[in-house]
Amino acid sequence: MSRAVFLERLPGYVGQAVLLAVVGWLVWRGVSNFQSNARALGLSAGYGFLHTQAGFQIAQSLIAFSPASSYLDAIIVAALNTLLVVALASVLSTLIALCIAFGRLAPPGIVRGASSIYVEVFRNIPLLLQILFWYFSAIALLPGVSESLEFGGVLLNNRGLFFPRLTLMHGALALDLPHVNGFDVGGGFALLPELMALTAGLSIYNSTFLAEIFRAGILSVPRGQSEAAASVGLSGVRAALLITLPQALRVALPAAGGQYQTLAKASSLAAAIGYPDIMQIVGGTVASQTSQALEAMTLVVLLYAAINLFIALVVGLANRRLQKREGR
């Protein structure tokens, strides 16, 4: 490197060194402050607490859980609950979004107007407000335990939606049916009203954004494609399914993937209504009970980042397969 070039690049090198030094100093000060504050408050550090007894019950768990289970189990239950609500809301919002997208592409009329109103109304009301509304109205409208609605083995009341659960009893598979037990419901597997409210709010709110993404994808398919489809005798639904939708999907997939990631992050609002997901259990209960907020919040951040990464990988895989299908 000649002297002239080196002199030109020098400010860059110096600047980077300074930047690194400043960031490094901030990090060092922050860490040392944290350590001295933690010592002053008598807090423990490290993840040893994961194997100690949790000491609290979780209202909905997909695996067996009791107050005697460890904190690690609690975190697993919380993660499963998050994945449950994300999966339910993703499927539901996709279905709704497809209907709304087609509604908005219909010829001008009541169907199109209603779809547009749906999108504008539910997109502009904050998600938290929608969830709170579902939670308080849903609870208010559902009947009490003694007047539970029943169909099949399923019970519905203001304590939740109760399904029969397969259990092992006396060495044989048996169906554990939910039944009214005084003021409570015993047996069965409970879907909490918090889950229902959260799923409803998330699905409706995200369906507005997904509908716009799907609509943009469909509109991006060139007009010549539908004309060519017509000219070989395909029309209407057949042309849409065979020609337009596959191409629209390829365009919409990356943006839709981003929206599913947003949905996964938005599920953290569960903490506002007490649904036992990652934010509520790990970021709330675990953090406050162990007083180890740093470790707990680190876990929260890592878990959500992992979920986001997983969604990104799935979408990336699907995208690659779609592109291969077009011979690119």
Added chain:
Amino acid sequence: MTTSSHATSDSNGTIVRMQGINKWYGAYHALRDVDVQVASGERIVICGPSGSGKSTLVRTVNLLEPFQQGRLRVCGVEVDADEITRAARLAVNRRVGMVFQQFNLFPHMTVLQNLTVGPVWGAGVGRREALERAHLYLQRVGLMDQTHKHPAQLSGGQQQRVAIARTLCTRPQLVLFDEPTASLDPEMVSEVLQTMESLAGEGMTMMIVTHEMGFARRVADRMIFMDQGQIIETARPDDFFERPQSPRLQSFLGQLLSH
């Protein structure tokens, strides 16, 4: 006006009859009092300056463009000026094929799938027969070894030839060509024109919009010159090129031959 979906050509062999067709794009009068009759086996070439309405004319034949006044009868299907029903559109498109300037092949399907999707899913042809037709017409356009390629992997000339094969697989009575070589590099134009010439040699009824005058002279039974939405002159190729009578056609031909 009613629509009948089972008739084909008229008893006297007229495939297309347009009478007094007028079309407006909003306030712009795009087609003015157009009268055209195309008999079975005829090859019509339509030419004219850009904006003259040539593409609009052929796109009106297969109902891609609606018209506001006049009468249209395509392959025995009467079409209403007011409202083009879905039944009419389906009936016409199962008898009329189109080759587009932009090819419009389906990018997410292989060449073979492009050829079979119309017959199988549109006309209800059995899979085996659709495949037979596909192989037959791919051979005719000389692309037998490209069946499993995607359009993106083919050259422009190859794509347009696939598009021609795709139209032929639907066994149309009439094929419309909307400037089929206008988007091609010069060296690929001739391969497509050769394919179209061999098609004409087999007696296919064709309406072609093109600027390729040498090709037109060899292939056309009748030349139509359009300008400002109206038909200015119609003649046999010899008369058209050697004895043009309207001043606008004379100046148009003069410009064409000067470069």
Added chain:
Amino acid sequence: MTTHFVRQTPIDPRAAPVAAIAAPVRWRRAWFPTPLMSLLSLLLLALFALFGWRFFQWAIVQAHWLGTSSEACPGDTGACWAFVIARWKPWLVGNYPSSQLWRAWTCFATFALFWTWVVRRSHAASLQRVLLGFILLPVAFFLLLIGGGPLPVVVPTRWGGLLLTLVVTLATFATALPIGLCLALGRRSRLPVARWLCGVFVEGMRSVPLLAVLFIAATLLPMFLSNGMNVDLFSRAVIAFALFNAALAAEVFRGGLQSVGRGQLEAATTVGLSDFAALRLIVLPQAVTAVVPALVNIMIAVIKETTLLSVIGVNDLLGAVENGAKSPDWIGESNILTSGHVFLALAYLTVCYGLSRYSRRLEVRR
């Protein structure tokens, strides 16, 4: 047999015919084009009628309009607008001392005037002036509302309601945009350290929920500060909002910078501009102008995000309603809280919808 046809008289253009279809037929075709559409339309109309009627009953006919406590709204039917009307002061300004309310009204009025000036797009409202205004306003509001010096101090914990929402939104917008721009430029930098640091920050922020960042700001951040420093909850929340939305703004700006074609930079070089001058004079103006609609969308998102403040205990508009429904005067029937929610929904809907219409108008203008 082909005859040689030559047109002798050209056809002049004529006016398009008015559709001779009878009005009822046209009406049917417009509103009920196909059987499926007709069925759906009728279904939707029926649903609208049903819910519209029930809502009208609840919101107007059976509603209670006046009163100062839950006794004004007995029973479970009918909206409790008395709740909304009686507590107008906490909705608007939270706990702000009554004697100093003129400062809050000044802020509201100033913002209303500023926004009218922006939307009217008068000649004086160039993009730079608007952005400058958006940065100066929150600073001015903050100083005015906090006080100090001749004005009595009003700590941020006493701010609440719409005032708090407005200040947080503006402050977030004012800080997130410049930081986001720096981050976006940093990611395009040739210096690997800058690129790496900015990239890690933006990608990290984008993969965690905003609520997690708020929780961290609320519970963890004090632990990283040295003993003397005491940053109150409000400021910490604003910092969290600013950093989170800076990452979002960085992505928006990155798109804008990429949309300025390479040819622009090449042309700038050939007329002798330095890298920095080219950036300042050629690239940035085009990049920022290109993403203004997206920036308005960020503002809409921030307004909706301010509702999360209620979860960590900051008294924003949603928090004010929630607290109001739990206050001793009003605790009781569920329709009180529901009325508050409906009122809030209408309020946010109006503001956010208005802004999104504005954003779309900006996009069309391009």
